[in-house]
Amino acid sequence: xxxxxxxxxxxxxxxxxxxxxxxxxxxxxxxxxxxxxxxxxxxxxxxxxxxxxxxxxxxxxxxxxxxxxxxxxxxxxxxxxxxxxxxxxxxxxxxxxxxxxxxxxxxxxxxxxxxxxxxxxxxxxxxxxxxxxxxxxxxxxxxxxxxxxxxxxxxxxxxxxxxxxxxxxxxxxxxxxxxxxxxxxxxxxxxxxxxxxxxxxxxxxxxxxxxxxx
Ligand SMILES: Cc1cc2nc3c(=O)[nH]c(=O)nc-3n(C[C@H](O)[C@H](O)[C@H](O)COP(=O)(O)O)c2cc1C
Numbered sequence: 001x002x003x004x005x006x007x008x009x010x011x012x013x014x015x016x017x018x019x020x021x022x023x024x025x026x027x028x029x030x031x032x033x034x035x036x037x038x039x040x041x042x043x044x045x046x047x048x049x050x051x052x053x054x055x056x057x058x059x060x061x062x063x064x065x066x067x068x069x070x071x072x073x074x075x076x077x078x079x080x081x082x083x084x085x086x087x088x089x090x091x092x093x094x095x096x097x098x099x100x101x102x103x104x105x106x107x108x109x110x111x112x113x114x115x116x117x118x119x120x121x122x123x124x125x126x127x128x129x130x131x132x133x134x135x136x137x138x139x140x141x142x143x144x145x146x147x148x149x150x151x152x153x154x155x156x157x158x159x160x161x162x163x164x165x166x167x168x169x170x171x172x173x174x175x176x177x178x179x180x181x182x183x184x185x186x187x188x189x190x191x192x193x194x195x196x197x198x199x200x201x202x203x204x205x206x207x208x209x210x211x212x213x214x
Pocket of ligand 1: 026039040041042043044045055056057058059060061062063064087088089
C-alpha cells in the first residue's frame with residue numbers, strides 16, 4: 001500500500017481504478033464555485049464503460065449549479081469517513097484540495113479523474129423519498145490519476161448484504177414486532193443492493209430473500 005513516489009497517470013481507465021461496468025460507487029465530486037473556490041460533496045457515480053460515468057444530481061446543491069455551469073468536475077475515490085461527513089454537512093477545509101488547471105481534486109484521495117459533461121437532461125423523478133428534480137449527467141472520464149497503488153472504489157452492496165445476513169441469522173430469535181421491522185430493513189437493503197450492486201451482489205441478496213420465504 002502506501003503512497004507511490006510518482007502518481008500513475010498514463011493510459012489509465014475506470015476499470016484500472018477498480019470500477020466495474022454497471023455498478024454505482026459513492027465518491028466525492030469536486031467542483032469549482034462561481035467565485036473560483038473549490039466545493040466537495042458525496043455523489044453516487046455509475047460506471048457505464050471504461051471512460052464514461054452517469055450521475056444523478058438533485059436540484060438545489062452547489063454541485064448541481066457548478067456542474068451545470070462549468071460542464072466538468074473531478075471524481076475522487078476514497079473511503080475516509082471524515083471527508084464524507086464534512087463534505088455533506090459543510091465543506092472541506094481549503095487545505096484538503098489540490099488545484100488543477102480547471103478544477104480541484106482531494107489530496108487524500110486514493111485516485112481521481114476529471115470528467116467532461118457530454119449530455120445533461122433535467123428530469124422529474126418519483127422514488128421512495130418523494131418527487132424531485134434531478135439532472136442526469138453523462139460524462140467522459142479523462143486524466144485518470146492513481147495516487148495509491150491499491151484503489152478500491154466504495155460500493156455499498158457488500159455492507160448491505162452483511163447487514164441483511166445479520167438480520168437473517170437472528171430472525172428466529174426476535175419478537176414478532178422486531179421480526180417485522182427487520183423484514184422491512186432487509187427489503188430496503190434489497191432495494192439498495194439492486195440499485196448499486198453487481199450480478200453477484202444481486203444473486204446473494206436473492207438468496208437471502210429466498211431463504212426468508214422458506
Ligand atoms: C453517500 C452519499 C451519496 C450521495 N449521492 C448523491 C447523488 O448521487 N446525487 C446528489 O444530488 N446528491 C447526493 N448526495 C447528497 C449530497 O452530497 C448533499 O446534498 C450535499 O450536501 C451537497 O453538497 P453541495 O451543496 O456542496 O453540492 C449524497 C450524499 C451522500 C452522503
